[in-house]
Amino acid sequence: MVKGFWPTSLEEAIKIYAEEDCVLYAGGTDLMVMGNTELSYLYLQGIKELKQIKVSKDSIFIGSMVTFSEAMANEAIPLPLRQAAASVASPAIRNAGTLGGNIANASDKADTVPVEFALDAKIHLVSLAGERVVDIDKFHIGSKKLAIKPGEIITGITIPISGREKYYFCKIGGRNSMAISYVTF
Numbered sequence: 001m002v003k004g005f006w007p008t009s010l011e012e013a014i015k016i017y018a019e020e021d022c023v024l025y026a027g028g029t030d031l032m033v034m035g036n037t038e039l040s041y042l043y044l045q046g047i048k049e050l051k052q053i054k055v056s057k058d059s060i061f062i063g064s065m066v067t068f069s070e071a072m073a074n075e076a077i078p079l080p081l082r083q084a085a086a087s088v089a090s091p092a093i094r095n096a097g098t099l100g101g102n103i104a105n106a107s108d109k110a111d112t113v114p115v116e117f118a119l120d121a122k123i124h125l126v127s128l129a130g131e132r133v134v135d136i137d138k139f140h141i142g143s144k145k146l147a148i149k150p151g152e153i154i155t156g157i158t159i160p161i162s163g164r165e166k167y168y169f170c171k172i173g174g175r176n177s178m179a180i181s182y183v184t185f
């Protein structure tokens with residue numbers, strides 16, 4: 001039987017994650033296919049703080065629970081990141097899958113992560129020990145390898161605003177839709 005926790009605030013999620021042996025569950029698009037009923041899950045969907053998009057003078061902050069569909073629809077988000085979000089699987093996956101989950105999965109085939117590298121994104125993390133911000137190239141250190149500390153939750157991504165207009169996104173896969181990328185540039 002699957003055991004789950006449904007926090008309604010980030011503070012509650014941090015406490016549960018520190019105390020329980022559980023797996024973070026964002027959109028669940030990768031976890032669903034695993035079908036492991038022995039795990040406990042910490043469902044993040046009810047945490048409003050993780051769904052925020054904030055634009056400041058120098059940057060944009062995108063909460064980790066912003067879905068691909070929400071990213072595609074928000075013109076404040078850089079065009080190449082919106083294009084990468086649009087290239088993800090099917091509408092059902094884009095409606096459930098999240099930008100934070102795409103980072104946390106640490107797949108070398110993630111659709112949005114190469115764009116976040118190109119845009120010099122910074123990853124925001126929080127745990128009982130406090131908050132920290134890490135450059136994406138120091139955080140995503142290899143296929144299925146992240147520089148994440150025990151108990152940390154990805155809360156969002158910050159992307160600088162300047163220079164965003166000089167990017168181009170292209171994904172090449174085995175077919176035009178619902179394909180894992182061969183290469184993304």
